[in-house]
Amino acid sequence: MRKTILINENWKFVKENVGAAEVFTAPSDKVNIPHTWNAIDGQDGGNDYYRGTCWYGKTFSKPELNNGDQVYLEFRGANSTAEVWVNNHKLCTHDGGYSAFRINITDALQEENELVVSVDNGPNDRVYPQMADFTFYGGIYRDVYMVIVPNSHFDMDYFGGNGFQITSEINEKTAVVSLKSYVSGEAEAVRYTISGVGNVQVPVIDGVASGSLIVSEVHLWDGVEDPYLYQAKAELIKNGHVIDQVDSRFGCRTFSFDKDKGFFLNGRSYPLRGVSRHQDRIGVGNAITKEMMQEDMELIKEIGANTIRLAHYQHDQYFYDLCDQYGMIVWAEIPYITEHMPNGRENTISQMKELIVQNFNHPSIICWGLSNEISVTGVTDDLMENHKILNDLAHKMDHTRPTTMAHAFMLEIDEPLVFLPDVMSYNLYYGWYLGNLTDNDVFFDDFHKKYPDKIIGLAEYGADANPRLQTAMPEKGDYTEQYQCVYHEHLIQMSAERPYLWSTHVWNMFDFAADGRDEGGKNGINQKGLVTFDRKYKKDAFFLYKANWSKEPFVHLCGRNYIERHEEETEVKVYSNYDTVELYNNGELVEKQSGEKVFTFKLKLQGNHRIEVKAGNCSDEITICKVPEPNKAYQLEGREVINWFDEPDMNCPEGYYSIKDVMADIRKSPEAAKILDDMIIYAKSKRGDVAKKVKQSKSMAKAMNAMTVEALIKQAGGSIPKSMVVEVNKSLNRVKKVNDIVVELKEENYSI
Numbered sequence: 108m109r110k111t112i113l114i115n116e117n118w119k120f121v122k123e124n125v126g127a128a129e130v131f132t133a134p135s136d137k138v139n140i141p142h143t144w145n146a147i148d149g150q151d152g153g154n155d156y157y158r159g160t161c162w163y164g165k166t167f168s169k170p171e172l173n174n175g176d177q178v179y180l181e182f183r184g185a186n187s188t189a190e191v192w193v194n195n196h197k198l199c200t201h202d203g204g205y206s207a208f209r210i211n212i213t214d215a216l217q218e219e220n221e222l223v224v225s226v227d228n229g230p231n232d233r234v235y236p237q238m239a240d241f242t243f244y245g246g247i248y249r250d251v252y253m254v255i256v257p258n259s260h261f262d263m264d265y266f267g268g269n270g271f272q273i274t275s276e277i278n279e280k281t282a283v284v285s286l287k288s289y290v291s292g293e294a295e296a297v298r299y300t301i302s303g304v305g306n307v308q309v310p311v312i313d314g315v316a317s318g319s320l321i322v323s324e325v326h327l328w329d330g331v332e333d334p335y336l337y338q339a340k341a342e343l344i345k346n347g348h349v350i351d352q353v354d355s356r357f358g359c360r361t362f363s364f365d366k367d368k369g370f371f372l373n374g375r376s377y378p379l380r381g382v383s384r385h386q387d388r389i390g391v392g393n394a395i396t397k398e399m400m401q402e403d404m405e406l407i408k409e410i411g412a413n414t415i416r417l418a419h420y421q422h423d424q425y426f427y428d429l430c431d432q433y434g435m436i437v438w439a440e441i442p443y444i445t446e447h448m449p450n451g452r453e454n455t456i457s458q459m460k461e462l463i464v465q466n467f468n469h470p471s472i473i474c475w476g477l478s479n480e481i482s483v484t485g486v487t488d489d490l491m492e493n494h495k496i497l498n499d500l501a502h503k504m505d506h507t508r509p510t511t512m513a514h515a516f517m518l519e520i521d522e523p524l525v526f527l528p529d530v531m532s533y534n535l536y537y538g539w540y541l542g543n544l545t546d547n548d549v550f551f552d553d554f555h556k557k558y559p560d561k562i563i564g565l566a567e568y569g570a571d572a573n574p575r576l577q578t579a580m581p582e583k584g585d586y587t588e589q590y591q592c593v594y595h596e597h598l599i600q601m602s603a604e605r606p607y608l609w610s611t612h613v614w615n616m617f618d619f620a621a622d623g624r625d626e627g628g629k630n631g632i633n634q635k636g637l638v639t640f641d642r643k644y645k646k647d648a649f650f651l652y653k654a655n656w657s658k659e660p661f662v663h664l665c666g667r668n669y670i671e672r673h674e675e676e677t678e679v680k681v682y683s684n685y686d687t688v689e690l691y692n693n694g695e696l697v698e699k700q701s702g703e704k705v706f707t708f709k710l711k712l713q714g715n716h717r718i719e720v721k722a723g724n725c726s727d728e729i730t731i732c733k734v735p736e737p738n739k740a741y742q743l744e745g746r747e748v749i750n751w752f753d754e755p756d757m758n759c760p761e762g763y764y765s766i767k768d769v770m771a772d773i774r775k776s777p778e779a780a781k782i783l784d785d786m787i788i789y790a791k792s793k794r795g796d797v798a799k800k801v802k803q804s805k806s807m808a809k810a811m812n813a814m815t816v817e818a819l820i821k822q823a824g825g826s827i828p829k830s831m832v833v834e835v836n837k838s839l840n841r842v843k844k845v846n847d848i849v850v851e852l853k854e855e856n857y858s859i
């Protein structure tokens with residue numbers, strides 16, 4: 108029988124590209140897996156974290172083996188290219204930092220062994236991801252196992268899978284469960300058992316054993332309400348004895364998509380409303396523990412989501428298992444992202460094969476994501492061909508799940524790429540990076556009207572919020588908790604009014620590291636999370652979703668961090684899934700309100716206030732007070748100016764440009780356009796690599812052209828310092844207006 112041994116402890120780590128021969132002699136640290144070398148520098152901004160080759164080493168004695176036993180090493184994740192040596196023999200190279208891989212080391216074994224692994228997260232042009240809005244932490248950051256199997260065994264060599272594939276087909280109350288396994292070496296039969304159902308023994312023919320079992324009165328895997336899992340085992344039989352065994356859970360469910368009504372699970376409408384997740388955490392990067400994954404899942408459960416987009420790469424098996432257990436519907440994807448690389452085709456294919464083979468049996472997964480925002484730097488023939496290959500591959504490997512893609516919001520809705528996958532989705536950021544909140548509504552209305560037969564969803568949407576930043580007057584680009592709420596209140600309503608959206612996923616459940624970012628009062632962090640990077644603080648918007656999605660009764664008072672308030676009359680906002688809430692000020696009832704999810708109260712401020720809200724058996728409390736001056740700590744540095752033209756040296760002379768002009772007018776003068784472009788380049792540099800690369804579509808260029816420079820500066824959220832705004836305005840004041848030229852719309856790089 109096989110033996111699986113976790114070998115995470117006691118590795119040597121050399122943070123230098125010393126070469127295989129030097130690993131045990133070079134100065135090194137002692138580390139345990141999971142490990143990354145970018146836990147700190149990958150999260151502190153500057154886009155300067157160490158990307159290169161580092162080395163790991165471990166010695167071990169030869170395990171006790173029976174005749175013919177095969178010894179494998181199994182790496183669950185090493186980012187992003189790993190090479191494995193045993194006793195100076197290089198045994199494998201694996202490209203792809205988020206999928207599991209195995210290597211047979213039997214022939215290289217001696218009594219005492221030196222295992223050496225190089226891991227390289229340096230830039231190249233063939234392994235995805237290379238350009239994206241997150242940190243590519245280097246290291247062996249998921250578990251490592253030694254697996255000893257008999258000479259004949261369930262296949263260990265096919266794209267990291269366990270050689271056991273289960274598919275179920277449901278017919279009314281009965282499920283036909285097809286069981287297939289792949290066998291290496293000689294064996295006569297495989298016995299399949301489903302706990303509580305029965306077993307069947309089938310012969311191994313040409314290395315494959317196919318059988319089926321009927322489950323009558325099938326207990327469906329029914330999403331978050333009843334995620335019932337069956338337990339299956341495959342036993343390999345040789346000479347009448349069981350010599351190997353693999354186990355897998357599976358679930359029986361059906362699902363479908365309707366162009367008007369969205370997603371259906373087990374025949375009933377089941378609108379998918381949920382969040383996206385990145386795996387990393389503050390201080391530990393991607394080297395997270397099972398407890399951390401469990402905590403993430405508990406938070407996602409608490410908010411009441413029924414779906415997770417596991418972005419932008421393959422997640423840990425443990426997390427997919429949790430999704431099965433908690434009944435989450437999952438969008439799984441490979442890190443084919445942002446920038447298509449002509450040399451990366453092979454890597455997209457192998458990563459897609461790994462994704463499907465390793466995750467085939469998870470009932471939670473309902474689609475395979477081909478790519479994310481891949482059109483950002485332009486669509487080429489090679490990109491199209493690459494996608495067709497991946498699409499066909501996914502269909503061939505799995506006829507039970509559709510393919511999907513997350514399109515960038517600058518991809519015009521008529522582009523052929525939009526329609527390449529089976530079901531479509533867009534990442535939209537109107538009301539944050541660009542445009543107004545209602546542009547999201549218009550976008551989907553246009554799409555649905557023009558393509559009523561297509562299945563469309565919202566793969567990403569979100570707005571950054573730093574819990575330190577608080578305001579009575581929320582607006583786009585201010586990074587306050589309050590604007591994040593305004594944004595999500597609108598988006599929730601927008602999607603509720605459009606039941607055809609097959610899924611919506613908030614970007615993002617958790618703040619995450621993007622070392623190239625420097626905005627919103629934090630360096631190196633994307634703050635679109637509903638929960639902070641350390642998982643310790645639930646932002647107000649978290650409770651907005653909880654009110655909409657969760658059945659667990661609760662009431663929440665917003666503005667917990669907005670303690671010192673300057674306004675005469677303040678707004679007190681409450682999120683709850685009760686329909687009646689009562690607000691108390693210093694113990695006195697202010698008002699009892701009935702409504703749905705969002706309740707707002709006005710309160711005159713004077714001195715100190717202990718505010719309490721009660722609903723059913725639940726209550727919440729905050730304390731706030733009136734202060735004579737606005738608290739500067741609540742404002743984003745660089746965004747303190749409310750009206751630019753109240754500032755000294757800010758003018759708007761007749762016949763000359765100023766920041767009050769719309770961009771289309773400024774672009775009529777090459778001299779003024781240059782001033783604008785320089786400012787935009789500067790602002791983009793604060794939003795990381797992806798922002799620098801974005802190529803605008805014509806419709807977005809049109810939207811941008813209609814904006815004033817002043818509006819653009821606000822949207823940039825304080826990343827353009829006051830002194831620069833004054834200088835830009837002064838420079839524009841020196842340029843005479845050009846009135847009679849029509850500027851041609853170009854796909855220029857001028858969004859922020």
Ligand code: GCB
Pocket residue numbers: 239240241419479480534567614633635
């Ligand atoms: C996107 C990307 C995601 C980014 C996000 C953002 O569309 O898919 O990786 O993190 O936007 O926050 O800008």
